[in-house]
Every structure is written in structure tokens, then in C-alpha cells.
Amino acid sequence: MPFIDHVSDSDLQRLALQRVVPALLSRGFCYVDGLLGEVAGGAVLEQVRDMHRSGALQDGRLASSAPGVHRRNVRGDKIAWVSGAERGCEAVNFLLNLIDKLVSMCAGRLGTGTGTGAGAGTSIRERSKAMVACYPGNGTGYVKHVDNHNYDGRRITCIYYLNKDWNAKEHGGVLRIFPEGKSYVVDIQPLFDRLLLFWSDRRNPHEVQPSYATRYAITVWYFDSEERAEAKRRFRDLAASTSQQQQQPPQDSGSS
């Protein structure tokens, strides 16, 4: 089904330069409403609903915990990781391509706004797969956390929300951002066809407040190439040193 091209390239360019870049640099986050429009946005929602109905969404667990071990009270979402190439994800793929275009139009203009003090500019050339998430509406949410707490390479978090007729007073499910060093919080409602972008690092701790209706979202993380490469090196070194220790006999405590 040919999707109506609701957003032209020049629309995206304008959105990137006049809205997204200034907001990311000044406030550290930005949201855009009406990104895809009713038809394409509705097609994405239908495909996510189908994934939920077919049981493709499984309990979310902390990235650091072993498979099957997850502390339920930390996060209540059910997730699936998709590339967009899967059958039944054509509309999701259309969304991902559009977000890729938008972020690539921003990337060269985000300067050294990395927050980690890295000298070089932000070079964003790759991203994660898309995480399709559903909070089932049983009062669970996601406790306050930082996405990229320890230089894992993630620079921008992009979340596309899919919830029609969402009313936070009744349904909860607000994403609350606690901008680092600020005395205020930012409450974002997970509204249909809304795209939210924010720096993934310690500048934006955030939580999902308890949700009392089914709450769908699709998240992708864009990597800073240098930080990502460095994180992979650190991870390889850690893995290598861990396996070496396992091969060597444990040193007695008195060894110098």
C-alpha cells in the first residue's frame, strides 16, 4: 500500500533546522506532533497492535540482567526488537526511514552537544533496531533511569508514540523527564503520531508513570560513532580480560 508522503523532504529539512536542532541544543529534548499523519500513523498503530495480538511482544528486562531474570517492578513493558524488514512491519519501516532522514538532517548541526565534553562534533551514522513497546495498562511503568548512563555510545533517544485519545488524568503513562541541573520536570503525554527526541545521556533522566490503558511506543537510539566504537573496544577488552582470569589459577591473597 503506497503511503501518503505526508512529510516532504523540505518539510523535514525545515523541521530539523527550525525546530529539532534549536530545541535539542537549548533544552535537550524536542517533540513533534502529526509526524506521519492519520493514515500512515494509523498503519503503524495497526501493525503494532497486530504484533501485540500475535504475542510477539515479550516481557521487557533490564539490558544488564541475564535472560529470564528481571525485576518486574522496574519496568512493566512488553517489547519486540524489529529491523523493519519483517513481514507486517512495512509501515514501521516507513516510520524508521523518515526518522533516519530527520536525524541525519540534524546530525551535522548538533555540534559538540554531546554533554560528555568530547571535543569532536557529534557524528551520528548508525542506530539501534527499533524497540516496539507496550505497557499493558496494569498500572506498571518504568522507574526513573538514564538510557546511556555509562558512555555506551547512544546519543539521541527517539520515541514515536501511538496512543489515540490518551488522557493522562485517566490513563497516566506520562513520560516525565528530569532535565539535569534544572528545578523543573517535563511531562510528555504519549500521544498518537508524536515523535519525541532527547539526549540519551545523563542530561535526561526519565520515568514512565504507571499506565492504566494499553500504551504503545516505538523507540530507536542513534549512536555517536566515536563513543560507540570506544564502548565496543572497552567491552571486548573486558570480555578478553574476564576470559583470561578464568584460565589463570586464582592468585592467593598474599601475592604482590
Ligand SMILES: O=C(O)CCC(=O)Nc1cc2ccccc2cn1
Ligand atoms: O515509553 C517511554 O516513554 C520511555 C520508556 C523508556 O524509557 N524505555 C526504555 C527502555 C529501555 C530498554 C532497554 C535498555 C534501556 C532502556 C531505556 N528506556
Ligand SMILES: [Mn+2]
Ligand atoms: Mn529510557
